[in-house]
Amino acid sequence: MTTTISASDPQPSTETAAFAEGLSRVSDNLTRMRHLMGRRMIARTAIANTVPGLETAHLDVLDVMGRIEGEITVGAIAETMRIDPSRGSRLVTDLVSRGVLRRDASQEDGRRSLLVRTELGDALLTELQAVKRSLLVNVLGDWPEEELSAFSHLFEKFISGFEAVYPGGAGRPSPT
Numbered sequence: 001m002t003t004t005i006s007a008s009d010p011q012p013s014t015e016t017a018a019f020a021e022g023l024s025r026v027s028d029n030l031t032r033m034r035h036l037m038g039r040r041m042i043a044r045t046a047i048a049n050t051v052p053g054l055e056t057a058h059l060d061v062l063d064v065m066g067r068i069e070g071e072i073t074v075g076a077i078a079e080t081m082r083i084d085p086s087r088g089s090r091l092v093t094d095l096v097s098r099g100v101l102r103r104d105a106s107q108e109d110g111r112r113s114l115l116v117r118t119e120l121g122d123a124l125l126t127e128l129q130a131v132k133r134s135l136l137v138n139v140l141g142d143w144p145e146e147e148l149s150a151f152s153h154l155f156e157k158f159i160s161g162f163e164a165v166y167p168g169g170a171g172r173p174s175p176t
Contacts, residue, residue: 042135046128051098051120058100061091062117062125071106072115100124 043056064080065072078088092115095101100121106112117125140148 042132043128045131046124049131050124050127051100054095054098054100054124055091057091058095059124059128061088061095062100062121062128065115065117071108071112073106073112074115077115095121 040056043059047054047056047059060081061077064077068076068080070076074089074092075085077092078085081088092101096103096115098120099118101115102118103113104116106114140151143151
């Protein structure tokens, strides 16, 4: 199911000035966050510390591998990332050649290659998580526990709302 959002969609009839102000602040802050995240500094730092020369798209491959249920194949990665299978194949081939992933034969179908992270791939993910945690500690470290707890629950609710509108993940509507 493709989800399309447009300016002509019905607006809540009970919208108050406070609600409109809240929406405006969230919208403005989403733009600010997109600019920060668009630079992919967390990913770039983890790559520089672990496997210099990788692209940030390589980390996306490692990330989606953790979300795929069942056998992890090039096709499953491409589908989950919503990229062309040939692009997925090139990314995987590069990760294999750099020792981040390895190919194993499927137990169900020996002609099919499964992808598995190597020790280097695990180290890269560990570094990514450490860099992300360090950043979060720097940003949130002085917040009172109650505020951090409230923010984490509200942020999860917010992201879940996006996932409900865009169930295809990665900010893209699901294909029909």
